[in-house]
Structures are given as C-alpha cells and as structure tokens.
Amino acid sequence: MPILSKPKHEIIANALASGSCQAEAYRAAGYVYKPANASRLCRKPSIEARVREIISERVNSEAKAREIAMERAALTEEWIILRLKHVIDLSIRGLPVHDRNGGATGTFKPDLDAAISGLKLAAKIAGLLVHRHEIDQSGAFARMTDAELDRAFSEQLKALGLSEIPDPASRDLVN
Missing domain, CATH: 1.10.880 (Transcription Factor Skn-1; Chain P)
Structure with a gap:
C-alpha cells in the first residue's frame, strides 16, 4: 500500500x-x-x-x-548464547566472599537478580517468551458480540488458508 x-x-x-x-x-x-x-x-x-x-x-x-x-x-548466535550461558552460570555461582583482610573465605555470594535477568533473556532468545502487541485498536475484541467474534475468526482463518469453522447458529446442540 x-x-x-x-x-x-x-x-x-x-x-x-x-x-x-x-x-x-x-x-x-x-x-x-x-x-x-x-x-x-x-x-x-x-x-x-x-x-x-x-x-x-x-x-x-x-x-x-x-x-x-x-x-x-562478527557476532554469531552461537557466540552470544555461549556468553549468555557463561554469565548466567557466573551469576548463579556468585562472586567470592572476602574477609576483612581481603582473603577469600571459600564461599560465594550469588547474584540471583542478574541470573533471573539472564534466564529471561535466554528464554526470549529460545522463543519461550513472546512479546505480544496489539496492532489494531486496543480491546477491539472485547467490544465484539459472540457472532462478531466468530465472523472475525472465520475471516482470519480464510486469510490464512485454513478451513472455516461452522456458523455457530447452525450448530446442533447436544443435550
């Protein structure tokens, strides 16, 4: 257009x-x-x-x-995912805890906020999290009647080349 x-x-x-x-x-x-x-x-x-x-x-x-x-x-998906996995692992394991003199105590303090952020990003990359965004008017479907919803759904199925659902008025109700 x-x-x-x-x-x-x-x-x-x-x-x-x-x-x-x-x-x-x-x-x-x-x-x-x-x-x-x-x-x-x-x-x-x-x-x-x-x-x-x-x-x-x-x-x-x-x-x-x-x-x-x-x-x-020169960033590849493999490079990014490998580095992301490394950062997540480091965040979960955490940084070493030091005593007053600066010596390592042998314990680690995890950064769980960073780990969660990394896991969310990894899930988004893997396609497990999808950002949904309304393109038409906000809440347009909420204002439709059942018949209008069925008609809109039917039109979208036709546009995608899928078979149409039967008209809800012509459905036989089973008692």
Whole structure:
C-alpha cells in the first residue's frame, strides 16, 4: 500500500504506528482534538491498514539492521548464547566472599537478580517468551458480540488458508 493520499492521514498513521494515542495522532496532523472525530478518523480502514504496513516495514528494517550489525561485529548466535550461558552460570555461582583482610573465605555470594535477568533473556532468545502487541485498536475484541467474534475468526482463518469453522447458529446442540 503506498502512502496515503491525504498528508494529514499519513501523519496520523505514522503517529499511531509510533505508539501515540488517538488524541496525540489527531493533534499531530493539525486537527483540533474532538474525541468522536479522532476516533472515527483513526478507525478508517485505510488508516488502520497503513498503520499495520508501517509497523511491518519497521519490523523488517530493524531485523535487517540487526543482521548487518551482527555481521559487522562478527557476532554469531552461537557466540552470544555461549556468553549468555557463561554469565548466567557466573551469576548463579556468585562472586567470592572476602574477609576483612581481603582473603577469600571459600564461599560465594550469588547474584540471583542478574541470573533471573539472564534466564529471561535466554528464554526470549529460545522463543519461550513472546512479546505480544496489539496492532489494531486496543480491546477491539472485547467490544465484539459472540457472532462478531466468530465472523472475525472465520475471516482470519480464510486469510490464512485454513478451513472455516461452522456458523455457530447452525450448530446442533447436544443435550
């Protein structure tokens, strides 16, 4: 989708894609903020589609930039994961405890906060933790009826090329 034909709409789409609320996006485009007008304009399908496209473009460019930076720094996944594992192990084991004279006592004090942070990062790298972010309007599904939810789900299944679920009204209830 090319940039929007109306410059003010493109400004709103960019502001929304950057995380601004509807009021901030509406004002950024030069409009005098009126909640109903801002909501109506920000919910236009062309603007919502443009916001999704901008976010997708940014994600792709950030991934490409990360890839180039890693190549330049000669960082490989293996190197990063190996170092991360080493840091986690050191944090769990801890640093040696010294007496008043500076001599090692033979005991270690673990840094569990650092270990937990490292484990969270390792889980994120391994794909065990996923950051979820709503792209459309916040809470859009919460305002839908059951029939609207079924219809939206059905449309998404079709878009993914999966088989459609039967219409809930035509389902036979088993007693």
